[in-house]
Amino acid sequence: MKKTSYPKGDIRVLLLEGISQNAVDTFRAAGYSRIELLPQALPEDALKRAIADAHILGIRSRSQLTAEVLAQGKRLLAVGCFCIGTNQVDLDAAELQGVPVFNAPYSNTRSVAELVLAEAVMLLRGIPHKSAECHRGGWSKSAAGSHEARGKTIGIVGYGHIGTQVGLLAEALGMQVLYHDIETKLALGNARPAADLGDLLARSDVVTLHVPETPATQWMVGARELARMKPGAHLINASRGTVVDIEALAATLREGRLGGAAVDVFPTEPKGNSEAFESALRGLDNVILTPHVGGSTLEAQDNIGIEVAAKLVRYSDNGSTLSAVNFPEVSLPEHDGSHRLLHIHRNVPGMLSQVNAVFSSRGINIDGQFLRTDANVGYVVIDVSGAGDEQARELRDALDSIEGTLRTRVLY
Numbered sequence: 001m002k003k004t005s006y007p008k009g010d011i012r013v014l015l016l017e018g019i020s021q022n023a024v025d026t027f028r029a030a031g032y033s034r035i036e037l038l039p040q041a042l043p044e045d046a047l048k049r050a051i052a053d054a055h056i057l058g059i060r061s062r063s064q065l066t067a068e069v070l071a072q073g074k075r076l077l078a079v080g081c082f083c084i085g086t087n088q089v090d091l092d093a094a095e096l097q098g099v100p101v102f103n104a105p106y107s108n109t110r111s112v113a114e115l116v117l118a119e120a121v122m123l124l125r126g127i128p129h130k131s132a133e134c135h136r137g138g139w140s141k142s143a144a145g146s147h148e149a150r151g152k153t154i155g156i157v158g159y160g161h162i163g164t165q166v167g168l169l170a171e172a173l174g175m176q177v178l179y180h181d182i183e184t185k186l187a188l189g190n191a192r193p194a195a196d197l198g199d200l201l202a203r204s205d206v207v208t209l210h211v212p213e214t215p216a217t218q219w220m221v222g223a224r225e226l227a228r229m230k231p232g233a234h235l236i237n238a239s240r241g242t243v244v245d246i247e248a249l250a251a252t253l254r255e256g257r258l259g260g261a262a263v264d265v266f267p268t269e270p271k272g273n274s275e276a277f278e279s280a281l282r283g284l285d286n287v288i289l290t291p292h293v294g295g296s297t298l299e300a301q302d303n304i305g306i307e308v309a310a311k312l313v314r315y316s317d318n319g320s321t322l323s324a325v326n327f328p329e330v331s332l333p334e335h336d337g338s339h340r341l342l343h344i345h346r347n348v349p350g351m352l353s354q355v356n357a358v359f360s361s362r363g364i365n366i367d368g369q370f371l372r373t374d375a376n377v378g379y380v381v382i383d384v385s386g387a388g389d390e391q392a393r394e395l396r397d398a399l400d401s402i403e404g405t406l407r408t409r410v411l412y
């Protein structure tokens with residue numbers, strides 16, 4: 001079993017995909033010095049090599065942390081997704097490796113909502129098409145097909161953090177807000193729930209998607225759903241590329257059934273800025289295409305850099321897993337004057353009594369104990385005072401030898 005109790009100066013932090021300098025500053029301020037910041041995602045083989053040396057790994061939406069890639073992370077303590085989505089990580093595999101995954105569930109919410117609202121206005125006015133014509137030297141000054149947002153209905157699919165923000169901003173413009181969610185959600189402002197997805201599609205002038213990538217949302221908007229939308233209505237997708245069948249959308253737009261679309265996310269996206277972007281939507285004047293920049297504002301990235309780095313530092317220094325997306329959540333007090341032993345194990349019967357026996361058999365008094373479990377994993381944290389560093393390491397080794405242990409650490 002790998003030990004993961006390292007002096008802070010030896011902890012290697014690898015940050016991929018152009019994560020904000022604020023993250024580096026946050027790690028530095030907390031005493032971490034071995035930080036590598038790369039501007040791009042790594043291809044699978046390079047990622048496997050890189051993860052093998054990293055204790056803390058930071059990624060955004062492009063790096064695919066499959067079970068196979070994660071398995072190379074023998075020293076890995078934690079993963080930070082410096083974004084909202086965590087679908088790019090095999091969360092179960094990470095958990096069963098004893099690796100909590102953190103994200104930034106709110107920091108780019110506003111950026112996405114602002115972009116979506118701006119796109120709704122642009123689409124209702126037919127601006128993408130008019131702009132494209134002007135670029136070609138055309139001049140089609142006309143009010144035909146051009147509408148105010150005021151009084152129109154925006155249908156929000158996925159009424160979570162982003163969806164609710166879009167709804168509030170849209171109401172400020174005088175739009176009617178309809179929403180559909182699989183959970184019962186408190187309606188903000190004058191928003192109203194639709195009876196179901198079909199009802200929302202049939203009644204909205206603009207449909208905007210804000211669901212996560214899950215098996216249920218995969219291709220949730222295809223030819224059938226597009227056919228249910230009002231003629232001339234608009235579709236916005238800034239959620240995940242797998243939510244919309246792009247070929248069906250392109251066909252519907254070519255037929256002129258929909259007014260237009262704004263798409264920020266695609267089933268296949270270029271791995272970096274130097275790779276060409278291919279899509280059936282290219283060349284359609286009434287489509288706003290953006291390169292997955294819904295959350296890419298300096299404000300959002302700066303906030304995300306601090307938020308996720310702070311969570312990783314807290315886990316590394318203190319053991320707290322509060323807000324981890326795949327792990328039993330424990331919020332821990334500081335442990336000044338005591339050693340803190342962390343034990344991550346498979347959640348099987350009898351584990352806690354074996355953990356406690358390690359201490360009782362040595363006559364060691366436990367100052368504090370914190371335990372959380374989920375279906376897969378148990379996470380127990382034990383504070384002991386009066387043990388020297390050497391004894392703490394011996395305790396860790398004894399914990400490590402318990403059958404079913406995934407990771408152990410000692411914090412000094």
Ligand SMILES: NC(=O)c1ccc[n+]([C@@H]2O[C@H](COP(=O)([O-])OP(=O)(O)OC[C@H]3O[C@@H](n4cnc5c(N)ncnc54)[C@H](O)[C@@H]3O)[C@@H](O)[C@H]2O)c1
Nearest residue numbers: 084085158159160161162181182210211212238239294295
């Ligand atoms: N384009 C970008 O740059 C960008 C930026 C941030 C987030 N995102 C994407 O946006 C998604 C939403 O973000 P959020 O912060 O609002 O997430 P959230 O979890 O707060 O909200 C998602 C909502 O969708 C609902 N939902 C889930 N499955 C559904 C289904 N099958 N049908 C209807 N509703 C369903 C959930 O109940 C929840 O209310 C993220 O998961 C991420 O993939 C994209």
Ligand SMILES: O=C(O)[C@H](O)COP(=O)(O)O
Nearest residue numbers: 060061062083084085295
């Ligand atoms: O999940 C998210 O927050 C968005 O998709 C943004 O991802 P990015 O950090 O790769 O831009």
